Amino acid sequence: MTGTHQDASIIxxxxxxxxxxxxYGQFQALKLVDMSxxxxxxTALIGPSxxxxxxxxxxxxxxxxxxxxxxxxxKVLLDDSDIYDTSIEVAELRKRVGMVFxxxxxxxxxxxxxxVYGLRVAGMRNATRLKEIAEQSLRAAWLWDPLKxxxxxxxxxxxxxxxxxxxxxxxxxVQPEVILMDEPCSALDPIATMKIEELMLELKKxxxxxxxxxxxxxxxxxxxxxxxxxxxxxxxxxxxNDVFTKPTKKLTEDYITGKYG
Amino acid sequence: MSxxxxxxxxxxxxxxxxxxxxxxxxxxxxxxxEGLPFIFRYGLHDFLLKxxxxxxxxxxxxxxxxxxxxWVTFGAMVVGAPLGVAGAIFLSEFVPKSVMRVxxxxxELLAAIPSVVxxxxxxxxxxxxxxxxxxxxxxxxxxxxxxxxIMILPTVxxxxxxxxxxxxxxxxxxxxxxxxxxxxxxxxxxxxAAKSGIIxxxxxxMGRAIGETMAVIMVAGNAVKIxxxxxxxxxxxxxxxxxxxxxxxxxxxxxxxxxxxxLFVVIIILNSFAIVVLRKRVYKK
Numbered sequence: 001m002t003g004t005h006q007d008a009s010i011i012x013x014x015x016x017x018x019x020x021x022x023x024y025g026q027f028q029a030l031k032l033v034d035m036s037x038x039x040x041x042x043t044a045l046i047g048p049s050x051x052x053x054x055x056x057x058x059x060x061x062x063x064x065x066x067x068x069x070x071x072x073x074x075k076v077l078l079d080d081s082d083i084y085d086t087s088i089e090v091a092e093l094r095k096r097v098g099m100v101f102x103x104x105x106x107x108x109x110x111x112x113x114x115x116v117y118g119l120r121v122a123g124m125r126n127a128t129r130l131k132e133i134a135e136q137s138l139r140a141a142w143l144w145d146p147l148k149x150x151x152x153x154x155x156x157x158x159x160x161x162x163x164x165x166x167x168x169x170x171x172x173x174v175q176p177e178v179i180l181m182d183e184p185c186s187a188l189d190p191i192a193t194m195k196i197e198e199l200m201l202e203l204k205k206x207x208x209x210x211x212x213x214x215x216x217x218x219x220x221x222x223x224x225x226x227x228x229x230x231x232x233x234x235x236x237x238x239x240x241n242d243v244f245t246k247p248t249k250k251l252t253e254d255y256i257t258g259k260y261g
Numbered sequence: 262m263s264x265x266x267x268x269x270x271x272x273x274x275x276x277x278x279x280x281x282x283x284x285x286x287x288x289x290x291x292x293x294x295e296g297l298p299f300i301f302r303y304g305l306h307d308f309l310l311k312x313x314x315x316x317x318x319x320x321x322x323x324x325x326x327x328x329x330x331x332w333v334t335f336g337a338m339v340v341g342a343p344l345g346v347a348g349a350i351f352l353s354e355f356v357p358k359s360v361m362r363v364x365x366x367x368x369e370l371l372a373a374i375p376s377v378v379x380x381x382x383x384x385x386x387x388x389x390x391x392x393x394x395x396x397x398x399x400x401x402x403x404x405x406x407x408x409x410x411i412m413i414l415p416t417v418x419x420x421x422x423x424x425x426x427x428x429x430x431x432x433x434x435x436x437x438x439x440x441x442x443x444x445x446x447x448x449x450x451x452x453x454a455a456k457s458g459i460i461x462x463x464x465x466x467m468g469r470a471i472g473e474t475m476a477v478i479m480v481a482g483n484a485v486k487i488x489x490x491x492x493x494x495x496x497x498x499x500x501x502x503x504x505x506x507x508x509x510x511x512x513x514x515x516x517x518x519x520x521x522x523x524l525f526v527v528i529i530i531l532n533s534f535a536i537v538v539l540r541k542r543v544y545k546k
Contacts, residue, residue, distance in 0.1 A: 061438060068357065095440035105431035108454050118439035121449070167435070174439060 013077075014039040014178060014208045015060060020074035022055060022064065022232075029055045031232045032074070037178070037225075042200060042209045044223035044240065046216055047255070052232040053212045057180050060210065061097040062090050078178070095122065098176035102183045104163035106155035106170070111147055114155045114166055118174035133173050141169035142199060161192030168199065179203065181211040185218065197222050216256060220244050228252045292525060295518035308519060314485050316505070316513040323520055325487045329402070329495035330471055332488055333481065336406025337413055337470040342463050344410070345417030349459075352418070353425040354447055365422060372415035380479030383408040388480055397492030400482035405495070408476050413466035420465060424458020424539075425451060457538045464535040468528045474499040498524055 015037035022030035029052050037043045045053040058064045059076055062083060076083050083093050095118070106114050115134040116124075124130060134151075138144040143165050147158075155166055164184060171179060181200070185193040200209055200222050213219050219226050220240060227237040228251075236243055236252040247253045300308055303321055311322025348368075352361055383404055392399030428451050436446040452459065474497075482494025483504060496504070502517045509517050 063434065063438060066434070066437065091437075091440045091442050094438055099434075099438040101431060101434065101438075103431060105429070105435040107432055107435065107450050117436070117449070118441075121436075121439060121441040121445050170439065 012039050013037065014079065015210075016075075016077040016080075017056075017059075018075040018077070020056070020059065020072065020076060022052075022059060022073075023071045024067065025069045029232050030059070033229075033232075033234045035227055035234055035237055037208060037210055039208050040204055040206075041224040042204050042211060042222050043225040043227070044219035045210070045212045045227050045229060046214075046219050047229035047235075049214075051229040053227075053229050054182055055232075056229065057182055057210060057212045058099075060178070060180055061094050061099055063094075063099065065090065095174050096176055097178040097180060098171040098174065099180040099182065100164070100167050100171060100184045103187050104160055104167055106158070106163050106166050108154065108156055110152045111155045111158070111166065112151040115170050115173050117170055122174065137169040137173040140172050140203070141165040142195070143169055161188050161195060164188060164192070164196060165199065168196075168203075172203075176207065178208045178210065181209065183212055183214055186214060193218070216244075228255060230255070289525070292518055292521045295515060296522035297519070299512065299515035299519040300522065303516070303519075308516075309523070312487060314501075316509070316516070319512060321512070321516040321519075323498065323501070323516075323523075325485050326496055326498045326501045326520070327523075328487050329481070330497045330499070332402055333405045333409060333477065333495065333497055334467055334470045336402060336491070337409035338463065338467060340407055340410025341413040341417055341466055341470075345414050345462070345466070346421055346459055348414070349418045349421030349425060349462075350447060350452065353422050354443070354451065365419065368418050369415050371411075376412065376473060376475040377479070379408050379412055380476035383476060383480035391492070395492055397490070398482055398494050400480055400494055401492050402481065402488050402495045403491040405477050405481040405497070406491070408480050409470045409473055412473060412476065413469050416466045416469055417462045420462035421455070421459045424455040424462070427458070428454040457541050461535040461539040464531050464538065468531040468535070471531070472499060472524065472528055474503050478503060 013036045015035075017033055017035045020030055020033040021028065033052075033056060035043075035056075045056060047053050055064065059072065060078075060083075064070045064072070072084055078093070078097065082088075083097075107117060109117070112134060115137055116130045119130055119133060135144060135148075138147060143162060146162065147166075155163065158166060164187070168179075185196050188196065197218065200211070203209060211219075211223065223240045225238065226240040226243040228235045228243060228247075228249075230251060236247055236249045238248075243252065244256060247256060299321075308321060308323060309327060310324050311320070312324040313320040313322045314325060352364060356364065384400070387404050387407060388399035388401070390399075391397065391401060391404055395403070432450050432454055433446055436450045437443075441449065477497045478500045481497060481500060483496040483500055484494040485496050485501075486493070488495045498520050502520055505513070506517055
């Protein structure tokens with residue numbers, strides 16, 4: 001796709017995807033995808049089920065590596081270095097590019113242990129420091145006030161939307177640069193969804209966010225850039241306003257106006 | 262006709278189902294009936310904790326056998342639990358699903374080997390090895406521990422694998438996405454989430470080790486004495502019953518039944534504990 005990001009040179013690109021192909025065995029799930037993600041912006045990926053948007057998202061922190069038989073061709077540059085280069089330490093990459101999943105997946109541990117998990121994994125043992133960061137992260141996810149009195153309670157006892165924000169807090173604790181969100185609201189009710197969306201707008205001041213969503217209104221509400229995918233191809237990519245109000249492709253227009261999807 | 266057939270089949274199945282339960286009840290009643298009066302007469306304390314077993318002289322302290330059974334079981338745990346849990350972790354986390362589908366049933370087949378065969382291998386291979394390499398009679402606490410440790414592997418591995426595989430994939434993904442390595446993910450999330458099943462597998466393995474008779478008789482040496490080293494010859498509670506049952510009469514016979522009561526109670530406690538632990542899953546599936 002040429003001409004979809006003409007102004008890419010003006011603002012700094014956090015992530016740059018060049019001609020990315022991905023195969024699950026014989027099946028090609030991504031076809032020559034190009035996209036750029038700008039720093040401190042929210043980039044949304046939309047498209048019908050099975051279009052490859054989650055697959056693309058999972059390429060950005062190499063979560064696809066976990067699936068046997070996956071092959072990737074092309075380049076994904078994070079701050080200009082290829083994350084598929086053999087010299088890249090995958091665990092280090094995932095500390096920089098964190099992920100929030102479709103269903104809230106706190107560990108079956110206490111709330112506190114969930115928040116500091118990433119820090120402990122990174123080798124931090126200083127109890128005071130851990131507590132400080134846990135508080136900061138919970139505050140940033142708007143969970144400090146409701147949860148400060150029950151940090152030792154099991155995380156799985158929380159309502160779903162708090163579980164999801166706990167997953168955000170646990171991510172913030174490791175201070176990632178990019179946050180990937182894979183349909184983070186699909187298990188939540190409208191009010192909880194609204195809270196997560198407000199949180200995203202708050203978080204983009206400090207982080208770069210890429211979100212996959214099924215919900216076009218959500219993409220329109222929160223994102224700065226939108227990519228529309230279909231059958232593994234990036235059909236259209238641009239500023240959210242442009243994509244939604246004057247799409248250049250017939251396919252995009254059909255999807256956005258609800259003719260299919 | 263077909264309606265009568267339906268009912269008939271149902272009745273037959275009901276009878277067979279209840280016969281299994283009633284067999285269990287009858288066995289329980291029988292050994293309790295034979296063993297409990299002896300325990301009351303002789304005193305539980307003297308029976309369990311006195312170490313003079315001399316049926317001819319009317320002395321029935323089974324402490325040496327209790328100690329032997331506990332040590333043998335402990336030894337079997339030391340050998341079998343780490344091997345089994347490590348094997349289960351390796352098989353469920355590092356081996357492709359296709360290979361696993363072959364290996365798991367193969368491991369479960371280990372449970373189908375008759376215990377006399379394990380005992381035979383112990384007598385022919387393990388005991389001579391211990392005798393020549395480490396000293397002592399060879400037929401010993403150590404030999405019994407190793408053989409039993411191997412015998413409980415299928416139980417430990419199979420139940421541990423089931424519980425590790427029941428851990429939702431989303432936990433692993435969540436951990437890896439936070440920059441944890443595979444090994445950190447396994448010991449900080451996966452094994453912790455599967456903890457109840459792993460503990461249950463070890464408890465069920467213990468039950469199996471305490472109750473095992475044939476292999477232990479063959480490799481443990483059967484001397485009635487409190488073991489002082491792993492190379493000593495020992496006699497377990499089960500072995501004592503099996504070895505003396507054929508010629509025991511009167512009080513002696515009752516004492517053996519009382520030993521059976523003790524074993525019965527211990528194993529029922531262990532298994533109930535395992536069932537409770539297995540039911541208690543921290544996460545929803």
